[in-house]
Amino acid sequence: MFKIIFTSTYIIYLIITGIIVGLASGLLGIGGGFIMVPLQFFALKSLGVSDDLAFKMSLGTSLACIIPTAISGAYTHNKKSHKDILKPGIMLGMFGIIGGFFGGWVSSIVPSDILKLIFSGLLIIISINMLIEKNEKDKAIITFNIFTYILIGLLVGFLAGLLGIGGGAFIIPILTILFGYKMVEAIGISTIFIPFSSIGGTISYIIAGYGINTFPYSIGYVNLMNFILIIIFSIPMAHFGAKISYKINEKELKILFAMFLIIIALKMSSILPF
DSSP states (O other), X not given: OOOOOOOHHHHHHHHHHHHHHHHHHHHHOOOOHHHHHHHHHHHHHHTTOOHHHHHHHHHHHHHXXXXXXXXXHHHHHHHHOSSOOHHHHHHHHHHHHHHHHHHHHHXXXXXXXXXXXXXXXXXXXXXXXXXXXXXXXXXXXXXXXXXXXXXXXXXXXXXXXXXXXXXXXXXXXXXXXXXXXXXXXXXXXXXXXXXXXXXXXXHHHHHHTTTSOOOTTEETTEEHHHHHHHHHHHHHHHHHHHHHHTTSOHHHHHHHHHHHHHHHHHHHTTOSOO
């Protein structure tokens, strides 16, 4: 049984995490898991939690936090967007729930080091493509139908659950490169998709951690204290970030997102220490 003393430093650490994650979620259409997972991991380690448990709880709690945070950003994007982003976001999300569930299940039982290296390489390729892409009218290479909804929803949802992230790092490049969406439209669709994929992954981590002596105030691998402290600040910041995204031009958004992808790639390949 854990005997934990929650310090003021620990609480402030989580509040700062919520602010950063919320802003990134609304602005870039991401879940913010790549920020929450390492920050929660180090916070839990500072309380004496073992590496394995701290990592699994960071993944599960991050996915739970992503749900309300992304919904806040999605609400603002849907109001401001001049294009229908609700239908593709929901359709992709319906299959993202399934993919997220299986991704979370696989992550809880199988080491993912090799997969992380593959994904990090893929993200670097995508980011380079976005940086060198000419600023022309975007043209769709493929269009949405039931097959593409199922394939992309399942695939991105699986990756989201596997890595404890919302999936925006994968779905936004797919929407801009293959489907011809403008960056801000892709971000809007991503914020609608992310809560669905995160629901599936969260359920997996709750089930996987059920009955295990995890951590005080936890349901499976989801810690309720971390969850509440983070979302109190991430929800309003996601709304603010979504509003800002419509004031930044297309080129600046692409550069910002490409830099974000490179950071994720380096983090996933363990080149960055945070």
